[in-house]
Amino acid sequence: MIDVNELSIAFGDVQALSDVNLTVERGELVGLVGPNGAGKSTLLGTINGLLEPTAGRVTVDGDDVTELSARALARQVATVPQETSLSFAFPVRDVVAMGRTPYRSRFERVSRTDREHADRAMERTDVARFADRSIDAVSGGERQRVVVARALCQDPDALLLDEPTASLDIDHQVRILSLVREFVAEGRAALCAIHDLSLAARFCDRLALVADGQLLAAGTPESVLAEEHVEHAFGTDATVTSHPVTGTPDVTVTESQSDRDARVHVLGGGHTAARAIAALATAGFSISAGVLPDGDRALDAARAHDIDTVTAAPFAPVDGSIRRETAESVRAADCTVLAGTDETNRALAEHARRLVVVREVAGEAIAGERTTDIETARVTDIGEVVAGVEARLDGEPRRLETPADD
DSSP states (O other), rough: HHHHHHHHETTEEEEEEEEEEEEOOTEEEEEEETTSSSSHHHHHHHHHSSOOSEEEEEEEETTTTTGGGGOOOEEEEEEOSOOOOOOSSBHHHHHGGGGGGSOOOTTTTHHHHHHHHHHHHOOOTTTTGGGSSBGGSSOOOHHHHHHHHHHHTOOOEEEEEEEETTTTHHHHHHHHHHHHHHHHTTTTTEEEESSHHHHHHHHHHHEEEEEEEEEEEEEEEHHTTTTHHHHHHSSSSSEEETTTTTTTTTEEOOOOOOOSSSSEEEOHHHHHHHHHHHHHTTTEEEEEEEEEEETOOHHHHHHTTTOOEEOOOTTSSOOOHHHHHHHHHHHHHHHEEOOOOOOHHHHGGGGOSEEEHHHHHHHHHHHHHOOOOHHHEEEEEGGGGGHHHHHHHTTTTOOOOOOOOO
């Protein structure tokens, strides 16, 4: 459907894209990933006819985009831009109906067919309930769904999306990408620039990794999001694990730093603890972890980073000697990260000199018996665990938050 062949784009002496080859077939969602400034938006702008290639060509359903009129191309390709600004506070219904512009002459009024397309697009994106509301009166996530509805109203064969989930919460991110998956299930094609690598792996059939204006890798999410590819593209250390629910690649990227003169103990197991271990080890901290049962994902992460661990048999009670050994490791650590919700880990956290609690664990701790250490812990998202430990080591206290405070 979309065929990019030996494409190069230059702006004066600056080479934005060099010899890029990429295809997007019908029934396929391809994710475009890479660091800021890599050339993702330039590639999308060339496909939708806004930029002219310096070399190479782009075809959509066999037609060279440079030979199509803007109206003809818009009937084949619709774009969801990263940012949308409107000069006037149009009602949502009118914004969606703008998608029919390629099918009308300049002074032709909206037809019954146009209204039917707009109504279907609004129902599909769940924005029909505020169709008469001003576009300025809807939330960021709702506004993005309106923009997607406008693109669907255009009835294209291909959809281009430039960071459609940027600045949205996870619920709206999932809703937007689920809509795109429904679109391609109809035998259409979509190319979507996505900044969240794990989210891209979850929703996309294939990924294309762009770095420094070149296509570094293209293929399945598993092949593209290899640690060496991510580290090369982003210039950082990366740990790639398998998401415990979806089974898709889950990427943790951490800025490379020299070894730090601090020891951190990670309490808890499973996916959350594995991510904490990987991020802290990559950041240069000396790590210990446990209690970890054999076969636990966190134990695999610990062994991959040559980390000291306290282990136990799976599904077996943690005996006194193992508790004492773990408590000693916690007391010896400059900071402890609580990444497990069970009673044993919460009890061991009482021995911590400084404590950081992962936010999803904090909610469980509130429901159980509080301890002084947990109440005065710093609470952080798992993606910010390194920053949380650094803040705690700097002596910044923070009381445990209740869910209502989030």
